[in-house]
Amino acid sequence: EVQLVESGGGLVQAGGSLRLSCAASGFTLDDYAIGWFRQAPGKEREGVSCISNRDGSTYYADSVKGRFTISSDNAKSTVYLQMNSLKPEDTAVYYCAALYFGALRVDYSDFRRYPISDALYDYWGQGTQVTVSS
Numbered sequence: 270e271v272q273l274v275e276s277g278g279g280l281v282q283a284g285g286s287l288r289l290s291c292a293a294s295g296f297t298l299d300d301y302a303i304g305w306f307r308q309a310p311g312k313e314r315e316g317v318s319c320i321s322n323r324d325g326s327t328y329y330a331d332s333v334k335g336r337f338t339i340s341s342d343n344a345k346s347t348v349y350l351q352m353n354s355l356k357p358e359d360t361a362v363y364y365c366a367a368l369y370f371g372a373l374r375v376d377y378s379d380f381r382r383y384p385i386s387d388a389l390y391d392y393w394g395q396g397t398q399v400t401v402s403s
Contacts, residue, residue, distance in 0.1 A: 271295040271392045273365050278397030281355055287399060289350040291365030298322045298341060302368040303348040304385055305339065307361035307399075316385025317363070318350060323370055323377070328384040333359075355401045362398050366390035 277289040291303060304319035318329045318339040327339050338351040348365060368390045370377060375389050383389065 271367065273367060273392055273394035275363060275365050275394045275397040278363060278399045280400045280402065283355060283357055283401055283403050285355050285401070286351070286353045287355065289352065289363055289365075289397060289399070291348040291350075291394060293346040293348070293367065296346075296367075296369075298343045298346055298348070300369065300371045302370070302380060302384070302390075303339075303341065304366045304368065304387075304390055305348075305350045305363060306366060306385070306387055307359075307363045308396075309358075309361040312361075314364075314387055316387060319368075319384050320348060321380070321384070326381075326384075330385060352399070355399075357401045357403045360399060360401050362396040364396045365394045367392040 272294045274292045302319050302321045305317040306314050307317050308314040320327045320339045320341050336354045341348045
């Protein structure tokens with residue numbers, strides 16, 4: 270059974286840092302992309318970042334570029350999101366999601382055009398709350 274479990278959320282002051290973890294089980298990260306998404310109260314879910322384990326490419330939303338870094342430890346089947354210089358507007362529930370390229374449901378060229386579109390992703394975690402106080 271494919272499972273994704275997020276951890277590392279919490280309360281932090283503006284300017285602080287957190288590192289989120291997404292632990293995958295039931296599959297290896299080979300031929301997957303793992304994405305991070307977030308949803309703030311009253312807002313739509315938005316893509317934050319993703320990493321393709323097919324070629325190691327990473328993608329970021331403009332709102333987090335230069336502040337967030339995504340990385341993957343395939344041996345631990347875990348993807349991390351290092352979040353620095355946090356702002357109150359980063360407050361949200363953060364979710365990780367997995368996209369399996371091997372299912373051939375998503376063409377890789379489509380993924381590269383819309384890497385953090387939540388419609389592409391197959392499996393989702395339960396989320397972890399990040400709250401940034403001003």
